[in-house]
Amino acid sequence: MPGKRPLKSQAPRLLGYHGGAEGKAYRRAYDALGTELGPFRNEYVRYEAGRVAIARMQFERATRELVFMQRQRRQGRGRRPNLQQIERLARRQGLADGSYAQAIRRLEELVSRDGHAPDLARQLAALEGGRP
Numbered sequence: 275m276p277g278k279r280p281l282k283s284q285a286p287r288l289l290g291y292h293g294g295a296e297g298k299a300y301r302r303a304y305d306a307l308g309t310e311l312g313p314f315r316n317e318y319v320r321y322e323a324g325r326v327a328i329a330r331m332q333f334e335r336a337t338r339e340l341v342f343m344q345r346q347r348r349q350g351r352g353r354r355p356n357l358q359q360i361e362r363l364a365r366r367q368g369l370a371d372g373s374y375a376q377a378i379r380r381l382e383e384l385v386s387r388d389g390h391a392p393d394l395a396r397q398l399a400a401l402e403g404g405r406p
Contacts, residue, residue: 281301282301283304283305283308284314284320285300285301285304285320285323285324285327286317286320286321286324288300288324288325288328289328296331299331299334300324300327300328300331303326303327303328303330303331304323304324304327307323307326307327307381308323311323311381311382311385314385319381319384319385322380322381322384323381325377326374326377326378326381329370329373329374329377329378330374330378332370332373332374333367333370333371333373333374335370336363336366336367336370336371337367337370337371339363339366339367340360340363340364340366340367343355343359343360343363344360347360
């Protein structure tokens, strides 16, 4: 976004406003990706890592909402969520889980293909003289 300061770790500014709980969750997810797969050396890989961080945020939120509604149905008093609402949240959580899993696999492939993160199996094969 023009006129906005770059985020720390050169993370892409995908949320517009990165303050508040969403910004903190995005930062935690992006930093975890950077620790595991980084450093991200070009803008394209950083952007893809930002997309994965967003997918993780959506998965975590859907999971929290589902667990809250299940708990409220099981233990709550008064008006409780019906089974259709819980089923809808379970579908949303499942879709978010699948999207996150697919995004993280794609990022891992991208990072390993570009040589930004070492592949342990490849390193071991090289040390053993090319035997996989």
